[in-house]
Amino acid sequence: MLAARGVDTIFGIPGVHNQEMYRGINEAGITHVLARHEQGAGFMADGYARATGRVGVAYVITGPGLCNIMTPMGQAYSDSVPMLVISSCLDETAATKGQLHQMKDQEGAASTVCDWSVTARHADAAYALIDRAFAEFEAGRARPKHITVPISVLQADAPSPPAPNAHVAHSVHTVRDSVIHDLANQIKAAAKPLFVFGGGCIPAKNGIRLEDPVRALLRRSGAAAFTTYAGRGLLACDDPMAFGAYLARPSSAEVFAKADLVVVFGSELSECDLWRPDLGHDCPLVRVDIDPGVLAQKIGTTTQLQADATQVVMALGAALPQITPPKWAAGEIAQTRQRWRSEVDAERSGIVPICDALRAAVPKDTMIYSDMTQFAYVAKEVWDMEQSGHWHHPTGFGTLGYATPAAIGGSVARGGKPTLTIIGDYGFQYTVQELGTAVELGLNLPIILWDNDKLQEIEDSMTRAQIAPHAVQAHNPDFCKLAQAYGANAAKPTSLLALVDAVQTAFEADKPTLIHVTPAILDD
Structure with a gap:
């Protein structure tokens, strides 16, 4: 049914409770991308949807699997991203306690971060809900939906799904x-x-x-x-x-x-x-x-x-x-505009020249995924884009760790077209494990890691509020060695020219490249 509605990729992690959702994926011609964490799967589906305008689909298991993807669902809700999350659920939770992956109200928990969250108690209900989700994605404001299916329903025989509905007009709201x-x-x-x-x-x-x-x-x-x-x-x-x-x-x-x-x-x-x-x-x-x-x-x-x-x-x-x-x-x-650009440069000194160098170096059709980091806060104001829909940021919900897995989803969707990640040293460690997925897929994805060795934005905010900065310094790993341990390439340029070269080389690689950048790059 999903394949007939244009779904060609599903992001997720199989488990004992949702394995039936994987029966027939290959026969349907759908590619499954194995994430390392359900949060990564959700961000990948988000990145895929933003790159294509089509629905990003994610599969997760009961309980903790759903809880892990709720952060991406919240981000997709905030940014109007068409994401469909399908999870398994326990058949009964009121009279039976102590079950694997049990939670009190799975449907209700997910409803707090998406447009709607409902349980399909038989196959025809699941089919109807999928068509409802796709119709609403097409006709209204795109926001994530969640369908959860009891394990016994997933394991049961089911009738064939209905044929796709006729095309739904983009908007029912027209202006005279x-x-x-x-x-x-x-x-x-x-x-x-x-x-x-x-x-x-x-x-x-x-x-x-x-x-x-x-x-x-x-x-x-x-x-x-x-x-x-x-x-x-x-x-x-x-x-x-x-x-x-x-x-x-x-x-x-x-x-x-x-x-x-x-x-x-x-x-x-x-x-x-x-x-x-x-x-x-x-x-x-x-x-x-x-x-x-x-x-x-x-x-x-x-x-x-x-x-x-x-x-x-x-x-x-x-x-x-x-x-x-x-x-x-x-x-x-x-x-x-020049005055505002100078204000940006003064507020977070040293980042504007790096943005200028990168903008001149990347191909014009590069799609960029950024994270909650000072580098992105500067770039969003001073980096002029040649075309729309080519810079994606976790606005609103504002989650850390978004950029790397979202860029993986975007890179998968774009089939080799240039895709770039910008992420901070702290946020990178939220979803660093998804490097394994990028390596597995052979994605030529440059990951620019801006490392100022602290939660600089929070430190600055505390200082402005006359709070003694606290809990803003963290021990970082050797990021290049960490990337190499996953099988990725790594570079640590020491000048803007070397940075440009590293990015251009990364676009030609057969695997992701972590490009470790520190404020010291401007010293040379």
């Missing part, structure tokens, strides 16, 4: 032509329209990519624009009307204060987007989002449009056919 016409007129009448493009604009479904429509809309509206971190790549790097991904800079509020119309496409404007309570605008705000829960969070909203941002951007482009002169001063935007 009159609404688009009115919004287009508002934009034309505005003296300083300002747009925000978020992760809800990517990845576009049905094969539609929004880079060209977004860039055309800017030219036809005369507006300036920001992207959220997730929306990077939608705007051209050299667009004079692009403020970039500096939305969270405190003084970006001053820019919004100058606007007389703000339109937000597909962004929650969450704490992790802004790091302040509001945009700073004092003008009409139009929000376009598929999720009514987002629209209910009124951040000075004047108009709410429940619709797919993709559809609205393209419809607006058609309603604004003429090129309009820019309504913002290009020189002022350039100066503002």
